[in-house]
Amino acid sequence: xxxxxxxxxxxWGLADFGGGLLARRIPALTATVVSQALAVVVxxxxxxxxxxxxxxxxxxxFAVAAGxxxxxxxxxxxxxxxxxxxxxxxxxxxxxVVVPFAVxxxxxxxxxxxxxxxxxxxxxxxxxxxxxxxxxxxxQRETLGLTLVSALGxxxxxxxxxxxxxxxxxxxxxxxxxxxxxxxxxxVALWVAARRGSPVLPVEGVGAVRSALPSLLFxxxxxxAANATYALATRxxxxxxxxxxxxxxxxxxxLAARGMLRERLRAVQAAGACLAMTGTLLLATG
Numbered sequence: 543x544x545x546x547x548x549x550x551x552x553x554w555g556l557a558d559f560g561g562g563l564l565a566r567r568i569p570a571l572t573a574t575v576v577s578q579a580l581a582v583v584v585x586x587x588x589x590x591x592x593x594x595x596x597x598x599x600x601x602x603x604f605a606v607a608a609g610x611x612x613x614x615x616x617x618x619x620x621x622x623x624x625x626x627x628x629x630x631x632x633x634x635x636x637x638x639v640v641v642p643f644a645v646x647x648x649x650x651x652x653x654x655x656x657x658x659x660x661x662x663x664x665x666x667x668x669x670x671x672x673x674x675x676x677x678x679x680x681x682q683r684e685t686l687g688l689t690l691v692s693a694l695g696x697x698x699x700x701x702x703x704x705x706x707x708x709x710x711x712x713x714x715x716x717x718x719x720x721x722x723x724x725x726x727x728x729x730v731a732l733w734v735a736a737r738r739g740s741p742v743l744p745v746e747g748v749g750a751v752r753s754a755l756p757s758l759l760f761x762x763x764x765x766x767a768a769n770a771t772y773a774l775a776t777r778x779x780x781x782x783x784x785x786x787x788x789x790x791x792x793x794x795x796x797l798a799a800r801g802m803l804r805e806r807l808r809a810v811q812a813a814g815a816c817l818a819m820t821g822t823l824l825l826a827t828g
Contacts (some may be wrong), residue, residue, distance in 0.1 A: 555797075602732075607702050
């Protein structure tokens with residue numbers, strides 16, 4: 543379970559890093575819709591190859607809900623980042639883990655003492671790894687509202703996707719359904735944006751999107767794989783532990799930026815990474 547949850551944080555961290563780089567060249571909503579559409583094609587092939595459509599059942603409604611709210615949550619997140627300051631927005635959004643954690647507690651999960659300590663330490667590490675901005679411009683009320691909606695939305699998606707299936711093949715169908723709904727909802731949002739005159743293509747035109755297809759495919763598949771490993775982790779072990787370990791992805795994103803873009807980690811981010819690793823060890827041994 544620990545390995546699957548950590549794999550989730552690795553995949554989400556890389557997907558966020560890749561998506562952030564792509565958003566510098568392609569409008570964020572366009573990048574999201576295209577990457578998810580590519581993932582739908584791959585998942586459709588998996589569903590056909592594994593006969594996963596036979597797992598059709600009422601639980602798919604959880605996947606539909608996750609798919610419909612996903613693009614809306616991303617829009618809130620991107621708008622919050624645009625309004626900034628990012629040093630406040632990013633750490634606050636990482637608190638999304640509170641939602642699946644609370645759901646698991648309501649369903650009767652009770653972590654041990656060492657795990658509670660690990661959860662608190664890891665949670666503090668995740669928030670600090672985002673580089674919280676403690677001084678500077680005040681956060682506007684609207685930005686704070688968008689940020690909190692994003693955190694709740696991301697947390698809801700985690701809870702919904704873990705409840706969307708009970709078997710591996712059912713998980714394939716659930717992920718396909720979720721991504722298909724993502725594309726439909728995101729496509730509508732993209733159409734509305736185009737109607738309002740917002741740019742939906744980079745200045746270089748369609749060619750820039752075409753040249754970025756391999757990167758977009760990687761981002762889409764990494765996000766899907768992260769959802770899969772998270773759902774599997776919640777079946778093997780406590781959801782409280784799996785959710786917290788999976789939420790370590792801001793650490794991965796920060797380290798990827800340090801390694802590939804030579805971005806310097808702030809002291810608070812380095813401290814957060816150390817705390818997150820310490821919390822992980824406590825969770826793994828608790």
